[in-house]
Amino acid sequence: MTLARNDDDLHLVDLLDRLLAGGVVLTGDVTISLAGVDLVQISLRALISSVSTLVDE
Amino acid sequence: MADVLVYLYAVGGAELAESVAPGLTGVDGAPVRVVVDGRVGAVVSTVDPLHFGEDALQRNLEDLTWLAETARAHHAVVDAVSQRHPVAPLRMATVYLDDDNVRALLRRKNTAFTAVLDRIRGRREWGVKAFARGQPDVEPDRGAGDADLGPGAAYLLRKRTARERSARAQQNVEDAAAELHETSSAVAVASHLYPPQDPQLSGRQEHMVLNAAYLVGETDAAAFLDTVQTWYSPHIDHEVTGPWVPYSFATLEES
Numbered sequence: 001m002t003l004a005r006n007d008d009d010l011h012l013v014d015l016l017d018r019l020l021a022g023g024v025v026l027t028g029d030v031t032i033s034l035a036g037v038d039l040v041q042i043s044l045r046a047l048i049s050s051v052s053t054l055v056d057e
Numbered sequence: 058m059a060d061v062l063v064y065l066y067a068v069g070g071a072e073l074a075e076s077v078a079p080g081l082t083g084v085d086g087a088p089v090r091v092v093v094d095g096r097v098g099a100v101v102s103t104v105d106p107l108h109f110g111e112d113a114l115q116r117n118l119e120d121l122t123w124l125a126e127t128a129r130a131h132h133a134v135v136d137a138v139s140q141r142h143p144v145a146p147l148r149m150a151t152v153y154l155d156d157d158n159v160r161a162l163l164r165r166k167n168t169a170f171t172a173v174l175d176r177i178r179g180r181r182e183w184g185v186k187a188f189a190r191g192q193p194d195v196e197p198d199r200g201a202g203d204a205d206l207g208p209g210a211a212y213l214l215r216k217r218t219a220r221e222r223s224a225r226a227q228q229n230v231e232d233a234a235a236e237l238h239e240t241s242s243a244v245a246v247a248s249h250l251y252p253p254q255d256p257q258l259s260g261r262q263e264h265m266v267l268n269a270a271y272l273v274g275e276t277d278a279a280a281f282l283d284t285v286q287t288w289y290s291p292h293i294d295h296e297v298t299g300p301w302v303p304y305s306f307a308t309l310e311e312s
Contacts, residue, residue: 011298012125012128012129013254013258013259013260014184014186014298015128015129015132016124016128017251017254017268018270018301018304018305019128019131019132019146019148019149019304020148020149021251022146022148022249022270022304022305022306022307023145023146023147023148023149023151023304023307024068024145024146024147024148024151024170024173024307024308024309025147025148025151025308025309026065026147026148026151026162026166026309
């Protein structure tokens with residue numbers, strides 16, 4: 001199965017790799033803390049379920 | 058709950074304050090500004106706790122439309138400010154309670170931020186992804202010896218041959234990916250390996266075998282591209298993305 005994806009979609013996945021797993025990570029009492037939340041996992045879940053929805057249609 | 062929160066995009070030199078283009082907007086369409094402490098500055102915008110408070114973030118990050126819009130907005134700001142000055146991008150969804158807390162952060166982490174900026178100054182990030190090429194589906198040869206074997210033994214022999222061929226193909230793919238990584242690293246200052254992307258997301262059926270980022274000097278970019286793009290393997294197919302702001306290399310040394 002090949003999904004028709006445009007450049008924006010592909011770029012988004014590469015972008016999310018970097019934005020969710022790269023970049024400076026700050027923790028501390030003054031931050032809204034998402035510490036312990038695996039951003040990559042929950043976001044991938046969102047992406048995959050969304051892709052699955054598209055496939056089902 | 059606070060009335061407003063402060064979303065951070067990137068940290069750079071204090072001179073950012075003079076060069077952020079008026080009219081530049083970030084996540085939620087909010088205007089972008091710079092909070093300065095001493096010689097470092099943070100690129101920020103004011104955001105609504107209803108969208109960027111802790112609970113809201115948890116929920117929104119699972120909403121693909123929100124995630125995509127916010128990621129693109131975050132990236133657009135980082136990309137725009139990085140055109141003029143080296144900046145260390147922050148991980149998406151870094152939110153502080155107010156400007157005072159941001160200033161305190163800049164003061165506390167001043168040395169670490171300066172070190173990151175020194176590392177990425179004059180350098181850009183390039184992505185290299187490689188995929189296993191589809192294996193031609195060859196019917197295993199019926200060797201001359203097959204005729205002498207009973208059907209059961211011939212079947213087992215064919216199974217074993219197929220298994221060995223598949224293991225060899227897998228090894229060839231892994232070796233090729235390692236060689237590509239080595240070749241790319243030789244022209245780069247540093248490298249970072251990401252987990253392979255899920256085939257549902259990569260947009261390609263083939264198994265991804267390398268998802269790497271390389272930090273490359275701006276003056277070496279042409280040499281890097283030439284080296285990586287002319288590299289060839291019959292076992293893997295690769296593509297280059299970039300140049301990126303060095304997201305993968307903006308990490309703070311623990312102090």
